[in-house]
Amino acid sequence: MEFKNIFSEAIINKEDSKRASMIASKVDLNKVIRMGFNEHPYGMSQNTKAAIYEASLMGNYYGDFQASKLRNSIADNYGLKIENVIMGSGSSAIIDILSSTFLDKEDEVLMCRTFPAFIDMAQMRQAKPVILPLNDDMTYDLNGILENINSKTKMIIICNPNNPTGTYLCAEKLEEFIKKVPNDVVVVMDEAYIEFATAPDCESMVKLLREKINKPLIVLKTFSKFYGMAGMRVGYALADETIIKEMQKCSLAWNLSRPAQEGAIAALNDVEYYDDVKNKIVEGRNYLSRELGELGCKVYDSQTNFIYFDAHMDSLELVSEVVKRGIIISSAVHSRVSIGTKEHNEKFINIMTEILRNK
């Protein structure tokens, strides 16, 4: 059936979303080791799982409509107030909220190569994503961004550490950059992976919110990565209360389930478990970086739970060769592999050795 004249101009003109990986849609994800989506191989803590189970027993009742208990826990964690926190079902939902809160037709959204959801976000409102190349070392080009700000620029996206490259920008450079951005340009810091960072100068920009910097700065966070709750869908943004108030107008009502809320609160309190898991991820990151380097790949320094590397072969071909052998990884110009358990990582290196030897 052909439906005419029902779709918005923005959607008719919008490219298909890049969020769904083409290869992943052809693969039975229950039959492969998942090292393609930056998920957490160790899973949620026992306390988190117990809280989710307990909350599910009350599943016939709506949860806390304002997610107040969770927002208070998050605010306490950062030394902010509940009014500085907005929740979404994943930070993806917050990215959608950014679109309806801030963007109008023909606004420009400035970013370097990063998480593709930000392209969708711009196009959903007929705004224009302006995507600058990364520096040669795959870091964000902050000078390039400053040089490209013009009267149409409405928003700047900085993902730190960045996906898909895993590279980071030091706090000093970032602070200096944010202070130079004009006050009518929204700076969005996506910190989805920052909890995995070990570099001492890789710091959250939440501190600028605590210092009450007079800039429209929004920091995005998620429980999907470090807390291993990707399937539970919990993300949030932190910003000045006047900004959060407007964003709340664009939020889906009651967008966090009762188990998601209770699970996230339990996860925040389970510091010991998640610290231990971080150590394992960092060990896996060091192992994979070293081994891929020894196999002749160009490996970029990662502060995340994944590694970006150039195996000097077509990255889509590499994905299909690896998937044939039971592991899914990802392609984004070069290749990206998420850190798995020790067994997953070793299996991946064995597969890579076989593929690269026969290349």
Ligand SMILES: Cc1ncc(COP(=O)(O)O)c(C=O)c1O
């Ligand atoms: C940089 C970045 N931001 C946001 C997200 C969205 O995460 P979620 O919607 O699971 O919170 C992802 C997911 O991979 C990501 O890589």
